Amino acid sequence: MKRDRTAVIDALLKSDEPSVRWKVITRVVGEDPESRKVRQLQEEIRTSARTRALIAGRDRKFIREAHVYATWRGAHWTLAMLAEIGYPAGDESLLPMRDQVLDRWLDSSFYMEFESKSAVPKNRSAEGVPIIQGRYRRCGSQQGNALYSITRLGLADKRSDGLAERLMHWQWPDGGWNCDRKPSAHISSFNESLLPMLGLAAHAERAKDNTARAAALKASEVFLSRRLFKSKTDGKVISPHWVRPKYPRYWHYDMLGGLVAMAEMGLINDPRCADALDLLERKELPKVGWAAQGRFYKVSTSMDTSAKFGSISTVDWGGAGNARRNEWVTADALYVLRAAGRV
Template identity: 30%
Template sequence: MPDPIRKWLLAGDPAIRWEVLRTPREQRRIAKEGWGAQLLQLQDPDGRWAHGIYTPKWTSTTYTLLLLRSLGLEPCNPQAIRACRILLDTGFWSDRGINYYPRWQKRSETCISSMVLAVLSWFALDDPRVDQLARHVIEQQMPDGGWNCRALPGYGGATHGSFHTTISALEALLEYERFRPQLAAPARAAQSRGREFLLVHRMFRSHRTGAVVKSAMTRFWFPARWHYDILRGLDYFQDCNAPHDDRLSDAIALLEQRRGPDGRWPLQNRYPGKVFFDMEQVGDPSRWNTLRALRVLAWWQNS
C-alpha cells in the first residue's frame, strides 16, 4: 500500500483505521468514537433502530446491524447482541429461515435470512437457532450454485441464481464458518459451489452472451446493503482467500480502471433510502472503496 494512501486511510474513522491496522485497540474504539459510536447512540430504548425490524431502509435494525458488522464493531457487543436477539425472535420461522412478513409470505426469504445469518454470526449470538438458520440458507442453494430470493413458489419461481442473493449468502456462510468452525464443512462446500456460480459469470457477465448483466454492478457503492457489485464480490473472494482463477481477470481489470490518477477510488453512487448520516460523499475519493480495492489487488497479486 503506498505510504500517502495509508496515511490518508489512517486519518479516517476508527472503523477505517481498524481495517488497516487490525489491532484490538483500534477495534475497541469503534464503539466509542466515530460512525460506530453514533449508530449505537441512535439505538431505540427497546433495542431496535428506527422502530423497525427490516424497514425503513436503511435505518432499520437489520440494516443498522449490517452496517455495524461492516464497520467492525466487536463481536458480543451488548447492544448488538440485544438487537440480534430481537431479529431472531421476531423472524425465526417454521422452515428455520427468517420471515418478517408472515401475513403475506408463507416461507422465509433467502436474502433476509442470509443477511440476518451474517450479523448473528459476526456478533457471535449463542443460540442453537443460528445453526438451524445456516442449514436453511445452505438448503436454498440452487442447482446452478447460486441463490435467489425469488425462487420461492408464488414469489417469482426463478430458476437461475441471483448475484444479489448469492453474495449475501456467501458472506453469511463465511461468517458462520468462522463462528462455528466445528460445524462448517457444509458451509464451506456451499461456498465453493456459490463461488463457481460467480466465476461462470466472470463476476458480472451473462454466462450465455458475455454481456454485462447490469451496469450498476460495475460501479462501486458502500454500504452495499443487499445489492451486488464487482468490488463487493471480489472482496468476498479475497476475504475467504479463494484460489486464483483467471475468470476473475475481467473484474480485476475493471477494478484497476476505476482507480483515480491519485491512486484512490471514488464513491460512485448511493442507494436511495433513509440514512442516519452520510459516511462519504458521492464523487469524492472513498476510503471504503480504496481500502477494499487495495486489499483485493494485494490478494490477487499474491494468490
C-alpha cells in the same frame, strides 16, 4: 503487476474515521487482528461518533419487530454495519438487537412452504416460502446478512445456526438463491446470493461445519462462472450498476462487493476474478484511490420513528462522485488488490 500505492494507504491511515484505519491496518497492512494495537483501535470504534449514531435510539419502541428491517436503520442493518466497520466482537449489549433479528428471520413462517404454479400464488394469504418449478423463492440475503453479521460480531449461538440450516434448505441447484416468483426464473440472483454465501462461509469457519462450507463454495460458482459481472453466453456486462462501486452496498451487488467476498473466502486468486480486478484497477483515480459511483442512502439524524423511513442512514458514508475519493470504497479496493498480490 504490482503497483505502489503507498501514498493512498498512508492517507487512509491518517483518516479521522477509526473504522477506515481498522480496515486498512488489518486488511491491507496486514496487522494481526488480535494484536494490542488493533484491539485499541476497535475500542476507539466502539465509542466513535459513527457507532453512537448507528446505535442511537435502540429503545424497545424503535427496535420492535415491525422495524427490524427498516431501510437502513432497523436492527438488522445496524448489526450489519457494526460488523462491517470493525466493531469489537462479543459485546453483550448488542444481544437485544440480535434477538430481535433472530425472532424476525427465524419466524415460524420460514419453516412453512407451499407449492405454486404461478407468479402470484392463488392463496395470497398463504404463509410460508413458495416453491415454484421446484425452486424455493426466498430472499436469502435477509437470513444470509443476519448470519454473517451476527457471526462476525461474535454473537452467534445454536439459535443463529438455524439461519444456516434454512439457507442450505432453500439453496438452488446452481448454488444460489432467488426470490423471483416468475416461473421462468431458473438462475440464482446475484443480489440474493452474495450475503448467504458469506454468511455460510463465516458460519462454517466458526462451527467447523463442512456442509456449510461446501454450500458456500457451491454458491461461489454463481459468481465465478460469470467472472463476477459478465454473461456466460456472450461475455457482456450483465448490469451497468454492477461495474459502478458503491458503499455501503447493503443487499445490492456490485463487482467490488463480489471481489471482497472472494477475498474473504480465499478465492481471489481464481483466474475468473482477473477481469473484475483489471476493471477495478482501471477505475482508480491517479494517486487518490477510488470513487463511490452512486449510493443507496440518504442521510438523516432524525429518530422520529413515526415517519416513514425510506432509504435513510443515520450516518454519512462519504457520499458519491466520479472524481473524488471515497475512503470506504478505497479501503475495500486496496484490500482485494492486496489479497490478489497487486499492491
